[in-house]
Amino acid sequence: MILAVCANPSVDAFWDIDEINKGTTNRSANEQYFPGGKGIHVAFALQELNEQVTALGVWGGVTGRWIQEECHKKDIATIGPEVEEWTRTCITNRCDTDWADTELLGAGPSLTPGQSNDFLSIYRRALTESTVKAVVLSGSVPKGMSQDIYKQMITEARTHDIPAYVDASNDLLEHALEANPFAVHINQKEGKALTGHNNPVKIAKSLRKQCHIAAVTAGKDGLYLAANNHIYHGRYSINKQDIISTIGSGDCLLAGLCKAILTRDDIEEWTKLATACGSANCIHPKLGMFKAQDVNRIFNQVRLEIL
Numbered sequence: 260m261i262l263a264v265c266a267n268p269s270v271d272a273f274w275d276i277d278e279i280n281k282g283t284t285n286r287s288a289n290e291q292y293f294p295g296g297k298g299i300h301v302a303f304a305l306q307e308l309n310e311q312v313t314a315l316g317v318w319g320g321v322t323g324r325w326i327q328e329e330c331h332k333k334d335i336a337t338i339g340p341e342v343e344e345w346t347r348t349c350i351t352n353r354c355d356t357d358w359a360d361t362e363l364l365g366a367g368p369s370l371t372p373g374q375s376n377d378f379l380s381i382y383r384r385a386l387t388e389s390t391v392k393a394v395v396l397s398g399s400v401p402k403g404m405s406q407d408i409y410k411q412m413i414t415e416a417r418t419h420d421i422p423a424y425v426d427a428s429n430d431l432l433e434h435a436l437e438a439n440p441f442a443v444h445i446n447q448k449e450g451k452a453l454t455g456h457n458n459p460v461k462i463a464k465s466l467r468k469q470c471h472i473a474a475v476t477a478g479k480d481g482l483y484l485a486a487n488n489h490i491y492h493g494r495y496s497i498n499k500q501d502i503i504s505t506i507g508s509g510d511c512l513l514a515g516l517c518k519a520i521l522t523r524d525d526i527e528e529w530t531k532l533a534t535a536c537g538s539a540n541c542i543h544p545k546l547g548m549f550k551a552q553d554v555n556r557i558f559n560q561v562r563l564e565i566l
């Protein structure tokens with residue numbers, strides 16, 4: 260089983276708004292709601308790739324229960340503390356012409372020290388009681404949870420010889436890197452904040468010093484994967500009009516990378532599968548989801564370069 264950790268899940272609301280103006284009423288033409296939060300996307304993506312997944316989260320009130328139910332419908336088991344304060348909502352607006360999604364992110368519930376400890380205890384139990392092939396730690400954490408929680412979780416996973424994959428930013432990421440995780444995915448913007456470099460190759464090389472596999476995504480320019488002593492660049496072009504949303508693409512890419520590393524030996528194939536999963540998400544109408552058949556089709560069309 261793969262443990263997809265989503266401490267701060269979210270109901271992702273997709274609002275169709277052409278324009279937002281301050282100080283006036285803005286109405287959406289349509290809206291749709293999806294189970295979200297980075298780790299939930301990872302869980303759905305891994306399940307679509309035929310992996311058995313458990314999602315560990317903090318589940319808050321009505322919205323938290325709804326996300327758990329959506330996971331169960333897909334045979335994704337859920338574990339983690341249930342709290343009263345509702346799981347957050349994150350709103351994505353299609354409000355610009357160049358399809359660069361704009362997000363309004365909720366903060367999530369505030370946890371007591373007891374609830375935070377419960378989360379960690381449930382994690383530790385999962386590592387000892389189940390056969391966990393990998394843990395994937397994604398996204399922000401609710402208020403009250405320590406910013407070094409991923410560092411603690413990576414260290415814990417290592418004692419069981421379980422590789423940890425991380426996708427985080429700011430303090431969470433910096434602390435996580437202190438524990439030298441197995442693999443890390445960040446986007447170019449997060450990479451610039453972390454390393455001071457804008458060039459994805461430089462970011463990947465710098466990140467690689469603190470992890471085994473460093474994946475840096477640069478939007479349309481694709482994936483730069485640092486592994487061994489090389490940079491593998493995977494790229495797939497999608498027509499602008501075919502892109503529905505890029506929300507969740509980084510999560511799907513990380514899920515693809517995890518699946519590839521667990522099932523294949525060839526780094527070129529890891530790069531192609533990860534790129535294909537991230538790209539397939541952009542053309543799927545459900546946020547943070549893709550169809551395995553799209554992944555298979557795109558896989559053969561990914562352009563690969565070794566730098």
Ligand SMILES: O=P(O)(O)OC[C@@]1(O)O[C@H](CO)[C@@H](O)[C@@H]1O
Pocket residue numbers: 267269271295296297300349350362364397398399400506507508509510547
């Ligand atoms: O606040 P976080 O956890 O960093 O990011 C949350 C989020 O932007 O990430 C996902 C897309 O990757 C969305 O489901 C969600 O809205």
